[in-house]
Amino acid sequence: MSTPHVLKTVRELRAAVAQAVAETGLAQPVVALVPTMGALHSGHAALLKAARTSADVLVASVFVNPLQFDDAADYQHYPRQLEQDIADLARHRVDLVFAPEIEEIYPDYPFGPLVRVSAGELGRRWEGRSRPGHFDGVATVVTKLFTIIQPPAPARFEAWFGEKDAEQLAVIRRMVADLHLPVGIRSVPVVRDENGLALSSRNLRLSAADYDAALHLSQTLFTLAARAESGQPLDVEGLRTQLEAADGVELDYLVVVDPLSLHELVPGRGALTGQGVLGASSCRGSGEAPRGMLDAVRHDAPDGLVLIAARVGPVRLIDTMDLNAAAPL
Numbered sequence: 001m002s003t004p005h006v007l008k009t010v011r012e013l014r015a016a017v018a019q020a021v022a023e024t025g026l027a028q029p030v031v032a033l034v035p036t037m038g039a040l041h042s043g044h045a046a047l048l049k050a051a052r053t054s055a056d057v058l059v060a061s062v063f064v065n066p067l068q069f070d071d072a073a074d075y076q077h078y079p080r081q082l083e084q085d086i087a088d089l090a091r092h093r094v095d096l097v098f099a100p101e102i103e104e105i106y107p108d109y110p111f112g113p114l115v116r117v118s119a120g121e122l123g124r125r126w127e128g129r130s131r132p133g134h135f136d137g138v139a140t141v142v143t144k145l146f147t148i149i150q151p152p153a154p155a156r157f158e159a160w161f162g163e164k165d166a167e168q169l170a171v172i173r174r175m176v177a178d179l180h181l182p183v184g185i186r187s188v189p190v191v192r193d194e195n196g197l198a199l200s201s202r203n204l205r206l207s208a209a210d211y212d213a214a215l216h217l218s219q220t221l222f223t224l225a226a227r228a229e230s231g232q233p234l235d236v237e238g239l240r241t242q243l244e245a246a247d248g249v250e251l252d253y254l255v256v257v258d259p260l261s262l263h264e265l266v267p268g269r270g271a272l273t274g275q276g277v278l279g280a281s282s283c284r285g286s287g288e289a290p291r292g293m294l295d296a297v298r299h300d301a302p303d304g305l306v307l308i309a310a311r312v313g314p315v316r317l318i319d320t321m322d323l324n325a326a327a328p329l
């Protein structure tokens, strides 16, 4: 196991990427980026493993981005363990680690950056509505990472993201398309622990009681997946009510959305015939659908994405389930 090169500045990183690309000796090497905020867990391991299979040069970034935290305490308490992360990245045969200080990425922070990337309307839906500015912060730092790491042509560039952060993935895909960024976006499915809880760096802050409460989130998703699979009514409203009554869970939202637009899906004509029940054509504005509308019909072929967010103990947790690809535990 060789230790990856750890680079702290943009200048060093660009030089290291150019050198690593040249050293491959390949006509068109693939440079892959796995952006992280550190505190690596098995979810990151899945990303790194997948990225390693296609990458000739694998770069990981470790940077806790203040712009995407709407809550100062969350930013302050976000776990930081760079030495351990570097050891993990070495195990995953990462070639280069970019671990800049805050001043390197935002020289005039906290006053700047003045110019930021906006996630637009897509950044103001579910998670974005509860955490104003969050997706603008993500879009800004990810654009910076892309432009910093972008390898010289004819190398190809790809970046890997977890599907657990489904809204983030939708924002990034759209941003890349809208801004013509020359990077391929790849993703890996949600990674869960043995009880079904989606892995997250924030799980480190859950007490034993919080952990038990947190399992309500994934159990709700598995219930929806099982109902979708067997063609039963989803009864999202009933599940919301149960979650609201669950000890230790402060539900923010539980919705079924279109995976690209993130609009809440409401029954269209297909719902009544059992065809294309949750098709994108039946979209309405986010959060406008009266609660319970989804529950009134059968969902024989749902193609929506379930998004859930709740505060559990000291942390906010999110999780997701693609009803198309649902494979309940």
Ligand code: PAF
Pocket: 035, 036, 037, 063, 065, 068, 138, 141, 142, 165, 168
């Ligand atoms: O998903 C994350 O860990 C972060 O949002 C990211 C993509 C590294 C940007 O800070």
